[in-house]
Every structure is written in C-alpha cells, then in structure tokens.
Amino acid sequence: MFETVIGLEVHVQLNTKTKLFCSCPTSFAEHQNINTCPTCLALPGALPVVNKEAAIKAMRLGYAINANVNHVSNFDRKSYFYPDSPSAYQITQLTKAIVQKGEVFIDLKDGTQKRIGMTQAHLEADAGKNMHEGDHSKVDLNRAGTPLLEIVSEPDMRNSDEAVAYLKKLHATVRYLDISDANMQEGSFRCDVNVSIRPKGQEEYGTRVEIKNINSFRFVAAAIAYEVQRQTEAYEDGVYEQEVRQETRLWNVAEGVTKSMRGKEEAADYRYFPDPDLRPLHVTDEMIVEAKIIPELPDAKVKRYVEELGIKKEDALVITSDKEMAYYFEEMLEHGAVAKTAVTWLTSELLGRLNKAGFSMGNTPVDAKALGILVSKIADSTISGKGGKDLLDYMMENESRDIDALIDELGLAQVSDDGAILAIIDEILAANQDKVEQYKSGKDKLFGFFVGQTMKASKGSANPGKVNELLKQRLG
Numbered sequence: 401m402f403e404t405v406i407g408l409e410v411h412v413q414l415n416t417k418t419k420l421f422c423s424c425p426t427s428f429a430e431h432q433n434i435n436t437c438p439t440c441l442a443l444p445g446a447l448p449v450v451n452k453e454a455a456i457k458a459m460r461l462g463y464a465i466n467a468n469v470n471h472v473s474n475f476d477r478k479s480y481f482y483p484d485s486p487s488a489y490q491i492t493q494l495t496k497a498i499v500q501k502g503e504v505f506i507d508l509k510d511g512t513q514k515r516i517g518m519t520q521a522h523l524e525a526d527a528g529k530n531m532h533e534g535d536h537s538k539v540d541l542n543r544a545g546t547p548l549l550e551i552v553s554e555p556d557m558r559n560s561d562e563a564v565a566y567l568k569k570l571h572a573t574v575r576y577l578d579i580s581d582a583n584m585q586e587g588s589f590r591c592d593v594n595v596s597i598r599p600k601g602q603e604e605y606g607t608r609v610e611i612k613n614i615n616s617f618r619f620v621a622a623a624i625a626y627e628v629q630r631q632t633e634a635y636e637d638g639v640y641e642q643e644v645r646q647e648t649r650l651w652n653v654a655e656g657v658t659k660s661m662r663g664k665e666e667a668a669d670y671r672y673f674p675d676p677d678l679r680p681l682h683v684t685d686e687m688i689v690e691a692k693i694i695p696e697l698p699d700a701k702v703k704r705y706v707e708e709l710g711i712k713k714e715d716a717l718v719i720t721s722d723k724e725m726a727y728y729f730e731e732m733l734e735h736g737a738v739a740k741t742a743v744t745w746l747t748s749e750l751l752g753r754l755n756k757a758g759f760s761m762g763n764t765p766v767d768a769k770a771l772g773i774l775v776s777k778i779a780d781s782t783i784s785g786k787g788g789k790d791l792l793d794y795m796m797e798n799e800s801r802d803i804d805a806l807i808d809e810l811g812l813a814q815v816s817d818d819g820a821i822l823a824i825i826d827e828i829l830a831a832n833q834d835k836v837e838q839y840k841s842g843k844d845k846l847f848g849f850f851v852g853q854t855m856k857a858s859k860g861s862a863n864p865g866k867v868n869e870l871l872k873q874r875l876g
C-alpha cells in the first residue's frame with residue numbers, strides 16, 4: 401500500500417496598478433509591447449525600484465495566514481534564457497522571502513479541519529508571452545515584470561481532494577483580501593503540482609515530479625490521479641528508479657496524461673545570486689498598518705454564520721467559499737431577510753436559476769437587496785412562497801424595479817386581512833352545509849377540503865396560515 405504526498409506551488413498575479421519594478425501599467429493593452437519601458441525591456445542602465453503596493457499585498461496574505469512577515473527581505477536573480485525574458489534572468493526571492501511559515505486550514509468531508517503548512521510566499525516578476533505563428537514566433541512584453549506572489553506549500557496533502565480543497569481555500573482567500581482577481585482561465589492563479597508516492601509507514605519521501613501550470617481544479621485532480629497510478633505501477637513493476645525521476649511534466653488535456661517536459665533543474669543550474677541593483681526590501685510601519693487591514697475571512701465567517709445566525713455548517717461552507725456569494729448573503733440580511741430562509745433562497749432558488757440561465761454570482765440580474773426584500777415579504781406574509789418564486793422568475797428576466805410595485809402589478813399580494821378571508825370562508829361554509837355537519841360529527845379529514853375551497857375561491861391569494869386559523873375558529 402502506498403501513500404500519496406502532494407505539495408503545491410501557486411503563482412498569484414497581484415492586482416497592482418503598476419509592474420513590480422517599474423511604473424508601467426499592468427492593465428490590458430490594445431497592442432503588443434506598449435506597456436513597456438527601459439526597465440521591463442531590460443535595457444542597459446535601467447534600474448528597478450520595488451513596487452510598495454505589491455509588497456503590501458504580499459504582506460497582507462502573510463498576516464491573513466498567520467505567517468511571519470519579514471521586515472527585511474532580499475531579491476535574487478534566477479538566471480535562464482528565454483525569449484520572453486529579455487534580461488535573461490528573473491528577479492525573485494530565494495534566500496529570504498517577504499513571507500514565511502504560514503498555515504491554511506482546509507475542511508475535510510468528515511467535518512474536521514486539517515492544517516496545511518505554507519513554506520513561504522515570495523515576490524517575483526512575471527515573464528512576457530511568446531506567441532507561435534506558423535514558422536515564426538512573436539514576443540509580447542506587456543506582461544513582463546508584472547508582480548507575482550509565489551505561494552509554496554509544505555508537502556502536507558495526502559490525496560487530490562485535499563489538494564483541491566487547499567487550492568480553493570487559497571483562491572477564496574486571495575480574492576477576499578483583494579490582492580488578486582485570481583482568474584484561472586486568464587492565468588492570474590496558476591498552479592504547479594508536486595506529486596510523489598511512498599510505501600505506507602516509510603518516513604522519507606519518494607521522488608517528486610512537478611506538473612507545471614495547471615489552470616483548473618478539475619485538471620489538478622485528474623493529473624494527480626494519473627501520476628499516482630503511473631508511479632504506483634512503476635513501483636509494482638520494479639522500475640520505479642528508471643520511470644520516476646525528479647522532472648517537470650506537463651498535463652496533456654486532450655490525452656488525459658502527464659508527459660515529461662524536461663529534467664528538473666537543481667537550484668545550482670539557475671546560478672542564483674543577490675540582485676546587485678536592488679537593496680534589501682525594508683518594510684515600514686506605515687506599510688504594516690496598511691497590510692493589516694484584513695476583512696473577515698472564510699473560517700471566521702463560517703464560525704459566525706453557524707454560531708450567531710444558526711445556519712448549517714455545510715451551507716456556511718458553500719456560501720463563504722466565494723466572497724461574492726458571502727457578501728450577497730450578508731446584504732440580503734441587511735434588507736430584512738432571516739438567515740435560514742435567505743440560505744435557501746440564495747443557494748437553491750437563485751443559484752438554480754442563475755445556472756440555468758448561464759449567469760453567475762458576478763453578473764446576477766437580481767441583486768442582493770431585491771432578493772433580501774423578497775424573502776422578507778414572504779416572512780411577513782405579504783406574498784406566499786409560491787408568489788416569491790413567481791416574483792423571482794419575473795425579476796430574472798426584467799429590469800429591477802421597486803418590489804412593492806411589482807407585487808401589486810403581478811397581483812401577488814396575499815390576503816391576510818381577517819375580514820376579507822372570513823367573508824370567503826362564510827360563503828364556502830354556507831354552500832357546503834352538509835359537509836359542515838359531517839365535519840362536526842367527527843369527519844376531521846374534511847378540514848382539508850374547506851382549506852382547499854377557500855384557497856381556490858381566493859384565487860390562491862389568501863394567506864394559508866390565516867385560512868387555517870380562521871377556519872378552526874369558525875368550525876369550533
């Protein structure tokens with residue numbers, strides 16, 4: 401029997417206004433190579449200056465995950481030649497990263513949490529992009545020098561569920577902290593997966609392979625499953641040493657396999673040395689104050705939702721997994737929705753409709769205020785649950801408008817007024833004297849018949865709770 405060992409390296413593109421060592425914008429550019437300057441083009445004599453905003457955002461992650469934030473950190477040059485890196489080196493932090501030794505807690509299926517250690521998070525500059533067209537290639541340096549935060553985990557994960565849970569937690573966290581938009585499709589949250597196996601009980605780790613740049617949680621799980629099987633078979637066939645080498649592999653989406661890309665370099669291959677153009681980064685008190693401005697994060701939210709709002713932990717985990725959903729939920733409560741009802745209307749009624757119509761929380765046509773008010777209108781019996789669903793259907797497809805006006809216009813108001821309901825009840829009872837007699841002589845089941853008739857006569861507008869209450873009164 402074997403045990404799987406997984407460690408993850410995540411590259412998060414920080415959402416700063418300018419690049420890491422120059423003042424070129426990081427925003428989308430209409431044309432290639434226009435967001436560039438002598439520094440990010442690596443022209444001789446141009447000098448880098450560290451971007452304070454990038455440092456503060458790195459520190460903010462550090463404080464959020466109980467890490468050490470170093471008040472002095474260093475920049476090193478990692479040498480390699482590639483056309484999208486005109487300096488022929490990458491500036492990174494090897495010897496002393498700005499953030500070290502943190503922790504991320506993941507939620508396991510059995511309801512417990514597991515601690516995943518975070519080795520370090522360091523600042524580094526991104527490369528440009530090579531574009532290959534037929535027999536030639538082009539280089540676009542708009543992205544060259546964009547700030548990345550590389551977050552390196554300890555090899556603490558033991559299966560792909562844990563790896564994916566860690567990635568999702570980290571993804572949510574950087575989005576709550578607003579240090580990255582963490583868009584996986586666009587490459588602002590990229591992940592390298594390190595996988596090895598070892599016989600159960602063995603202390604030392606097996607040989608790890610590194611699978612580069614996987615851009616979806618689903619592919620992470622698939623690549624791990626493939627690697628574990630490949631390595632296990634090699635072990636069982638007695639060819640582990642030959643087949644499993646420390647190397648970099650790529651996930652081939654079309655074939656569903658990992659393929660060897662190159663042998664894994666050792667640190668010495670990169671000729672790391674301290675960057676002579678950059679003094680050590682000293683953080684100031686002012687930067688610390690700013691970095692410590694941290695919003696309520698998922699773990700704290702789950703605890704508060706469960707303990708103070710009384711909602712189920714599973715629901716709290718779903719809602720807090722995405723900051724947009726959590727903020728939406730909290731805004732519903734501000735507009736009068738009761739927590740438990742808000743959960744149902746958000747996670748099943750709204751999400752169901754969004755999925756069906758191809759929307760997401762990011763572009764929902766029904767805002768939190770509207771849904772919050774809708775839910776409160778059900779709670780105070782202005783409309784029925786059914787009326788609420790009709791109203792939500794309508795709001796999904798039409799421009800948002802005043803809810804009270806809509807309820808009037810769509811005729812969804814429930815009649816709760818005693819007098820109006822009693823008038824209907826009296827008519828029904830008068831028209832069904834025989835049944836009233838039978839009921840009074842013990843045929844209890846007929847109660848449902850009277851409720852049904854009353855609801856029908858009111859065209860569904862009578863408040864069912866009221867109908868029950870008043871019928872009981874009348875029938876004694």
Ligand code: ADP
Pocket residue numbers: 405406407408409552553554555556594595596605606607608610
């Ligand atoms: P490199 O930059 O060469 O990839 P790092 O030390 O930065 O090396 O990253 C190593 C990553 O690999 C870390 O996330 C670490 O947890 C993980 N790792 C190290 N050893 C193993 C192993 N035997 N099996 C799986 N993952 C490992």
Ligand code: MG
Pocket residue numbers: 409592610
């Ligand atoms: Mg690596």
Ligand code: ZN
Pocket residue numbers: 419422423424435436437438439440441545
């Ligand atoms: Zn520049």
